[in-house]
Amino acid sequence: MNRRLLVALSGLAVRFALAPATGHPYDVGSFAFYQRLYFQYGIVDLKTFPTLPTLYFVELPFYSMYALLTAHGLGDYQLLYHTSFMIETVFLKLPYVLSDLGIFLLILKITGRLWSATLFFLNPLVILVSSAWGMYDSLMLLALMGGILLMTRAGSNMGSSLLMLLSGIVKLFGFLPYGLLLLGSIVGKRVRAFGIQLALGIAVIGGLLLVITFYGGLSGFLTGFAFRFAGLSGGTSTYGQPYTIVYLLFPRLTSVPFMSGFLLIPVAFMYLLEQRKNPDLVTFVKWTLVGSVMASILSQSEPQWLSWSIPLAVIYGALTNRTGLQWYTLVYGATSAFLIMTQSQAGGYLVLGTKTFFIPFVEQYQNILFVYAATTFALLMLMLVYTFRKPIKFKFEIVPAIVLVYLLAYFWFSILNVPGVLGLA
DSSP states (O other): OOHHHHHHHHHHHHHHHHGGGOOOHHHHHHHHHHHHHHHHHOOOOOSSOSSOHHHHHHHHHHHHHHHHHHHTTOOOOBOTTOSSBHHHHHHHHHHHHHHHHHHHHHHHHHHOOHHHHHHHHTOHHHHIIIIIIOOOHHHHHHHHHHHHHHHTSTTOHHHHHHHHHHHHTTSGGGHHHHHHHHHHHHHTTOHHHHHHHHHHHHHHHHHHHHHHHHHTOHHHHIIIIIHHHHTBTTOOOTTSOOOOHHHHHOGGGGGSSBSSSOTHHHHHHHHHHHHHHOOSHHHHHHHHHHHHHHHHHHSSOOGGGGGGHHHHHHHHHHHTTOHHHHHHHHHHHHHHHHHIIIIISOTTHHHHSSOOOSSHHHHOOTTHHHHHHHHHHHHHHHHHHHHHSOOOOOOTTHHHHHHHHHHHHIIIIIISOHHHHTTOO
16 A cells, blocks of 8 residues: 555544544534534624634534534434534544645645654644644644745745735734745845735735624734734633743743733744845744744643644754654654643543543642643753754653653642742642
8 A cells, every 4th residue: 555545544544533532622512512503593603702713614614514414314422521422523623634634745745755744644742633622723734834835836925925824814823924924025125026915914814804803803802812822911811721831930921011022023033034044945934933832932822832833843854854853743742742631631621521530640730730831841942952953863862851851840840839839829
């Protein structure tokens, strides 16, 4: 059997095995509720929809197939304490699973290396986010990867810009690479291209704001999404406490007007400097990767944001012969998946649909989010080290080093209760 087909079938098999039996009860339940509201009662309600409205319209055609099947007598079953039905959950996750497959094919096209694309497609964190959790980050990454592919072809900046904008209206991170493309046109003195790119941005972003204003309200978008992504004070999470790494480690910083120094500014500035010397795809992917890491550290982020850097790191590693960075994504993904399952939520949450602790001494202890933040911070810093250092092979010593960071964080933050002593917890 063709190796590419074997990898694709293996990745899909794992995803479709997980899809009907797992799911985040709140997230998947919310997506199911709003789709049921439309297909059963004809009501479009985006005012309380927990994401940008783009996701709602993406899910409509996929859920319509499920609605058609149930209308013709298809039976469905609820598993344990989950908030959606099993087959229903598969159709809700189907766009994310197909996006994973699309990203796999795009990475294969960009890098020409099957093993690089495989490191993404079989990465535990990627599988967890799209197929077990049921989150839509792969939709954003699919458009982003498509834009990167178009950049490898001469004269395709317009198509790349449009795809970056489409990525941004799924999750706001996509607007960062779009901004980098605009800077590239400025540095290259491509006035006409810049004008078209800017017009595209105004049209797409303006259209998004019009839909948000009409259906949901601009203030909710600003506080729940824009301010929160940029790390500005006043940003709030619409679905619970955000896992803000810098906030957990350094809570005093929340007293300043903003935490991230406007996420885009340092990335855009460094990209601009490098673009003057070496205006190519490698520079673009590098600083988009750095931006994804900064978003997880400095913004009011959610755990699934950790998956953003994986395809970018794989591509950047392939373009610059950084095999160490590419293999590190596997350790990074596996460790992040473990941290998310045991520390940002109960281990049984995605499996049973209710908070159940399978291993209490790993999943249930004081100041657990501080341990999560410290270990995740170390993982993200290692990602930057592999990105900025000269190409090196993967160091197996990294694995025990990460374990040591986790144990030290557990010792200082939980056993000694340093946050409690300092009045931070």
